[in-house]
Amino acid sequence: MSANTQRDSQQKRTNVKSTILKLWTGSLLSGLVLMAGGARAEWLNQTTADALGNHLVDGVTGPAFTLTAKEGHISTAEGSAVYIWGLATNSGPTQYPGPTLIVNQGDQVTVTLNNTLPFPVSLVFPGQVVSASGGSPGLLTQEATTGPVTYTFIASQPGTYAYNSGTRQDLQIEMGMTGALIVRPAGFSPSNKATWKGYNTTDSAFDQEFLFLLTEMDPNIHADVEHQMLANPTASPVIDTTTHFANYWFINGRTAPDTMMIPGSKALPAQPYDAFPMMHPNQNLLMRMVGGARDPHPFHHHANHARNIARNGRVLQSTPGGPTADLSYLTFTIPTYPGETTDAIFTWTGAGLGWDMYGHAPGSPTTPYNAVTNPDGLRANEDPHDHGKPFPVVLPTEQDVDFGKWYGGSPFLGTPAPLPPNIGGFDPTGAFLYMWHSHAEREIVNNNVFPGGMLTMLLIEPWAN
Amino acid sequence: MNYSKIKIAAQLLVAGAFLITAGQSYGVTYNLRAGVTSKTMPDGTVVPMWGFADDTTAGAGLGTVVVPGPALTVPPGDTTLTINLNNTLPEDVSIVIPGQYGFVRTANESVDNDSAGPYAGRVKSLVHVAPALGGNAAYTWNGIKPGTFLYHSGSHAAVQVQMGLYGAMTAVVDASHAYPGVAFDSSVTLLFSEIDPDVHAAVAGATYGPGPSFQDAELAAVSASIYDGLHAATDPTYAYLYSLLDPDLQASLLAGTGDHAALVSTAISELLGGSSIYNPDVMLDSMLSAATMDALWSAPEVNQPTSPVLNNGFMVRLNRLLLTDALATASPAVVLPPVNTMTSTIRSYAQYFLVNGEAYNGIIGAGGNNIFPSAGLLPGSRVLLRMLNAGMDSHVPTLQNGGDLQFVAEDGQLAPYPRNSYSVFMAALKTVDAIFVAPALPVGVASQLYAVSDRRLGLVNGTMPLGGMLAYLNVGAAVVPVNPMLVVSPLNLSFTATVGGANPANQTFNISNGGSGALSGVSATVVTGSPWLTTSGGAGVGPVTVSATVGALAAGTYNGTISVAATGDTGVTGSPKTVSVSFVVVAAPVLVVAPTSLTFNAALGGLNPASQTFDISNGGGGTLSGVTTTVVTGSPWLTTSAGAGAGPVTVSVNLASLPVGTQPGTTVPGAITVSAAGVTGSPQTVNVSLNLAALSTPLIVAIDTQINTGGNANVGTTHVMTGIPAGALLVLTTQNQYDGVTAGEQDCNVTSGGNLTWTRRVDAGSTSHGGSAEIWTAPIPAGGVTGGTVTVLSRWGTARAQSSVCYVVTGQGGFAALPVAANTANNQSAPSVSITTTRANSLLFGVTSDYNHIDGSTRTYLDTATERLYFNQPGVTTAYHFTAPAATIGSYTEGLTAPTGQSAGTAVMEVRHP
Missing domain, CATH: 2.60.40.420 (Cupredoxins -  blue copper proteins)
Structure with missing residues (x-):
């Protein structure tokens, strides 16, 4: 891939996101989108892609963090605003979920928590052995009232972890105080893709990395809390959380289709993180799954199985410290439990489809494609058994078909085809798109409006020729 | 118990x-x-x-x-x-x-x-x-x-x-063992469950269960009539019962006096009077007659106990009241059904979340009702954490700040590998066992609590925060018992040996006193049934040596136990203890090699045959080690991969390393020895046979095509050829086009360099049109080409287009037989040229250069030629490069029959079979 095509690839990703956003959200937001991507230090202070456009998780790097518990509102895609108690970086705007904290294995991590809310708050980091100083004692840890609390721990083991409030968890987690902690394995460097691994195991290497922090909310609780806070700003709200009945579902704090809006969109000031996985064929995509709220969510990823390599920051292996996740297993639905995490390696090649997804004609020589990637003349991981096998369906004529917005005009990867005016548009590069969503399909709505909720799309971009 | x-x-x-x-x-x-x-x-x-x-x-x-x-x-x-x-x-x-x-x-x-x-x-x-x-x-x-x-x-x-x-x-x-191999020092049980008080109230109040149920159509009709007539727009299941039981009737029933049947009849009659909805016939027949009514109402639940249990609608309830009265029971309990009936648990919402039957009372530390165990766990000890979920919902107990729990079993089944985690998802009625290694206490701290809380957030008591499913594991300072305490460590030993092999090294466990006073009457006894297991020592505190003897044991896993007891003191605790010993006896390794012979087929002067493999494996037990794989001396053409252990070994043949003078038609033998010192079956020999045939025809082993167009600069095109075998011949067919300026034929210019000498063998040029079609050759020098590659430079003077094909030919007749047969022709229509070959099984190389640049998109070759390169630059030139087999000695005409109208030069050359 030449330097030019590298830039093209990155630009293409941005274009696709912008296009999708504009078309899905209509004219209301399209003007705002173009302004996105300004100052972003509060939720993102690191490089999240290498020179080839390969993606790392958005977040804030440590090892020292200052977070502030702060009230605010988030937007849901059907048009509601929901009152939250979120976590801000330093004194920045509150956000949901809390900042994704990214540290390196062996770091001594310090998280200082300030509190602007009229009742105690705290943070717990399951899987870490934390010492807390300041504040006053609580059920699970030291709590911040007026002054700050500082939590300190050694990030001794790499992996994906959850963190969340440790005070009145039944309400404060519901209200938004939840986030993800990522510990990079020793030797990891964002600028050197050869070091990109989830763990100190060979089979945790990845090309693309995405976080899926799954949460839900009961909007009635939030409305009730907001009313009580308005009526008495200094008191702790009295809420019955046992009748919790969720009606919003989020990935990284956003409901679909906002999940696919660009990160840092100014249309979503309190929800900076997107959830729009992208990859090229034959790349490895690390799925970092985090259960952030109170319910389990079965996350179903179309297109292929994924290999579960770790749970709760511990590699699935028969011998701890071994070279591979020898107890890993394949699934197509990842049950994401509250407070727990799963790491899975997803890949997609098109092999085994039974037809040539690159659209080679029968008898087509493999030689012209030498230049693409593979020395055997096949496209990137093209299944040799399917080379030259035509798409098995005769496509209907224009008069007989209704085109979807995701349709590129051709069944072949990387082959956009002419479409009637005002048709298509989400897929200018002939990419393949697969829906990734909660398999509890009640959860792919926004306050009963379908589609929405815990849903996004995987975009498989063809390699640049 | x-x-x-x-x-x-x-x-x-x-x-x-x-x-x-x-x-x-x-x-x-x-x-x-x-x-x-x-x-x-x-x-x-x-x-x-x-x-x-x-x-x-x-x-x-x-x-x-x-x-x-x-x-x-x-x-x-x-x-x-x-x-x-x-x-x-x-x-x-x-x-x-x-x-x-x-x-x-x-x-x-x-x-x-x-x-x-x-x-x-x-x-x-x-x-x-x-x-x-x-x-x-x-x-x-x-x-x-x-x-x-x-x-x-x-x-x-x-x-x-x-x-x-x-x-x-x-x-x-x-x-000391919860499961085989899972040692523990103490255990803590955390049993999770929930309470929905509405369900409990409904069950206790006898309002739990399905709604009205009637056994026959008539009752249903009566019910519907009364219901519709009285409360057409309201729903509570018992609303009609309230109405039916008017104050007079209720009072009478409570007092146990009066003619109930008549009262009920009257009440119903009054209540239903004037209604036009019900069917009067049904009512008159079945309701207004006391006798009928009794019979009717007695039918559904005659044997219903007097305690309020089931409600099958008002008929049942009224019947129970009447029966109660009829039996003259003193003060029958008349229970009016509550409105808030619960028909099932489908809409149950838990309000209270219990650990070991208690919802957390919100008190931190002393006074809290959720500290387990009260006495404190010994720092460093292995605590078996038994977790059970008896609730209807799932829960996620999560340990805070206590390091990893090691999950060893689920549903009472031992896991094949333990899993480390800070939390676990527990579905309803799930049990999970984990080992919690009690952390050491900070200096000066007598005890420390480690929270285990439900991450599904059952952390309230109703609407009150600070409650629910939160337990603390209590790690306390080591309290020295007042009596001697037997401590044995470790509690698991494992030996491995080979059948018939040496005994494994001895291992030890240690006996110590964790309490006060002296430990006496100590004994360590092998439990009967394990003659391979012996101990020495164990009569007091200190190490006990454990030996495992292979003897005549067959392959398999043997489990034995050593019982350690201290019986000398009445107050001793921790006795007895059991040490589990496992002895894995594996079969001796056996060196197995398969296959034990390999055959390669190749043509002398041709390409090396594809590599083959044989497998080294262990046909016995244990680990196969010390394996070496060597080629028996004298076969420099034979090489192998490492072959230092079990797995495939790759065998390769390099024809270039065959001894000088090796003739085609022979079989060259070789051998490979695989050995492993001291292992049964060693050494093994893999015999290799290399069958050498003669090449049937000159063989093109590599080919490269080049085209250069545009501009008049004197720039060459380069063929980079690699891996040239010894004895090969380079053949270059090339053509160029008249530059429109220079008079006469414009010959190609192929430059010799290094140890490569190029010779023009055939030249079909046209002085009138200036272009040229030529064939050049260069033999590979005896010492080969330095660096393993050869660069062929082909260029034209100042012509405007040029194409060339470079072939690497093996199995050819050699240059001692020069001159090779060659011929040329200049044609004005469809180009062709004849050549008479000098040996059978030769290969013909040809090139046609059309100075009239006719479009050759549709073209037909003579004979059985194979096109190697077609090149057309409109307005400049057209070229055809081809090869053709020539099986017998004779005349061959090569070239094209279409397109016509060319002005072409054609060169053809024979490369002979040896």
Whole structure:
């Protein structure tokens, strides 16, 4: 891939996101989108892609963090605003979920928590052995009232972890105080893709990395809390959380289709993180799954199985410290439990489809494609058994078909085809798109409006020729 | 807990001499009573519960009904559990233990259905029941497995489990092992459950269950008529009952006086008078006659007990009242049904979340009701954490700040590999076992609490925060017991050896005194049945050496136990202890090689044959080591990959390394030796045969095409050829085009360089048109080409287009036979040229250059030529490069029949078969 095509690839990703956003959200937001991507230090202070456009998780790097518990509102895609108690970086705007904290294995991590809310708050980091100083004692840890609390721990083991409030968890987690902690394995460097691994195991290497922090909310609780806070700003709200009945579902704090809006969109000031996985064929995509709220969510990823390599920051292996996740297993639905995490390696090649997804004609020589990637003349991981096998369906004529917005005009990867005016548009590069969503399909709505909720799309971009 | 007599006898034996051995089996019996109790929640709410009591004697009623039920333990050595169940509840109750497979079935486990009535045929219970209100049943399980299990009611479980009929049943391998290989020092049980007080109130208030039910159409019609007539727009199931029971009637019933039938008739008549909705005939026939009414209303539930249990609509309730009165029972309890009836648990919302039967009272530290165990766990000790979820919802107990829990079992099944995690997802009725290594205490701290909280957020008591499913594990300072305490470490040993091989190295475990005073009467005894296992030492504190002797043991895994006891002091604790020893005897390794012969076929002067493999494997047990793979001296053409252990070995043949003078038609032998010192079956030999044939025809082993167009600069095109075999010949067919300026033929210019010498062999040029078609050759020098590659430079003077093809030809006749046959021609139509070959099986190389640049998109070659390159630059030139076989000596005409109209030069050359 030449330097030019590298830039093209990155630009293409941005274009696709912008296009999708504009078309899905209509004219209301399209003007705002173009302004996105300004100052972003509060939720993102690191490089999240290498020179080839390969993606790392958005977040804030440590090892020292200052977070502030702060009230605010988030937007849901059907048009509601929901009152939250979120976590801000330093004194920045509150956000949901809390900042994704990214540290390196062996770091001594310090998280200082300030509190602007009229009742105690705290943070717990399951899987870490934390010492807390300041504040006053609580059920699970030291709590911040007026002054700050500082939590300190050694990030001794790499992996994906959850963190969340440790005070009145039944309400404060519901209200938004939840986030993800990522510990990079020793030797990891964002600028050197050869070091990109989830763990100190060979089979945790990845090309693309995405976080899926799954949460839900009961909007009635939030409305009730907001009313009580308005009526008495200094008191702790009295809420019955046992009748919790969720009606919003989020990935990284956003409901679909906002999940696919660009990160840092100014249309979503309190929800900076997107959830729009992208990859090229034959790349490895690390799925970092985090259960952030109170319910389990079965996350179903179309297109292929994924290999579960770790749970709760511990590699699935028969011998701890071994070279591979020898107890890993394949699934197509990842049950994401509250407070727990799963790491899975997803890949997609098109092999085994039974037809040539690159659209080679029968008898087509493999030689012209030498230049693409593979020395055997096949496209990137093209299944040799399917080379030259035509798409098995005769496509209907224009008069007989209704085109979807995701349709590129051709069944072949990387082959956009002419479409009637005002048709298509989400897929200018002939990419393949697969829906990734909660398999509890009640959860792919926004306050009963379908589609929405815990849903996004995987975009498989063809390699640049 | 009550032991049967035989069990008591066994206990005495154990206490006396620790003589218990495998093969004996004993039973343990519990007498449980299902009954009513209540719990007071931290917010003051009193919740009616059902639970189990542990009676010393069946029916004695001495135990207290508790929730969760009594912890049922089956001691090591026992294999049978019997539960005698006495049921004082108003519903049939039973007991199941999922995961204990030795349940002894009685004759009618699966037919315990309603025999009659509206639900006849419906399964009510998973196993046979202890009937309501005093019934008894016995349950027996054989082959009790060690592990953590839930026992709970198997009847109407949606209600009865929620009401509290559950508890923990546990068994261990021995006093120090929860499962085989899972050692522990102490255990803590965390049993999670929930309470929806509405369900409990409805069950206690007899308003739980389905709505009105009628057995015949007439009753249904009557019900509908009354209902519709009185409360057409309202729904509560019992609204019509309220109306029916007018004050006069209620008072009369409560007092137990009066003519009830008449009163009811009158009441109904009054209430229904004037309504046009109901069918008067039905009402008159069935309601206004007291006799009919009694008969009718007696039908559904004649045998219904007097306590308020079921509600099948107002007919049943009224009937019960009348019956009660008719039986002249004193002060019959008339219970008006509440409006807030609960028909099922489908909409149950838990309000209280319990650990070991208690919702957390919100007090941190001392005074908290959620600290386990109260005495404190020894820092550094291995704590077996038994977690059970008896609730209807899932829970995620999460350990804070305590490091990893090591999860060793699920549902009482030992996991093949332990998993480390800070939390675990527990579905309803799930059990999980984890090892919690109690952390060391900070200096100066006497005890420390580690929270285990529900990450599904059952952390409230109703609407009150600071409650629910939060437990603390209590790690306390090591308190030195006042008496001697037997401490043995480690509790697991594992040996490995080979059949017939050397004995494994001895191992030790240590005996020490964790308490006060002196430990006396210490003994370490190998439990009978493991003659391969011996100990030395063990008569007091200190190390005990354990030896495993292979002897004549066959391959397999042998398990033995060493019983350690200290019997010299009456107050000694921690005795006895059991050390588990496993001895894995593996079969000796056997060197196996397959296949033991390989055959390669190749043509002398041709390409190297494809590599082949043979496999080295271990045909026995253990580990195959010290493997070496060597080629027997004298076969420099034969090489192998490392072959230093089990796995495939790649064998390669390099024809260039064959001895000088090797002739085609022969077979060259070679051999490879695989050996492993001291291993059975070593060494092994793989025989290699290389069959050499002669090449049947000159062979093109590499080919490269180049085209250069545009501009008049004197720029060449380069063929980079690699891997040229010895004895090969380079053949270059090339053509260029007249530059339009220079007079005469414009010859190609091929430059010799390095140790490569190029010679133009054929030249078909046109002086009138200036272009040229030529064939050049260059032999590979005897020493080969330096660096393993050869660069062929082909260029044209100042012509405007040029194409060339470079071939690497092996198996050719060699340049000693020069000159090669060659011919040229200049044609004005379709170009062709004839050549007479000089040997059979030769190969012809040709090139045609058309200075008239006719479009050759549609072209036809003469003979059986294979096109190697077609090149057309409109307005400049057209070129055809081809090869053709020539099987016999004779004349061949090569070229094209189409397109015509060319002005072409054609060059053809024979490269001879040897």
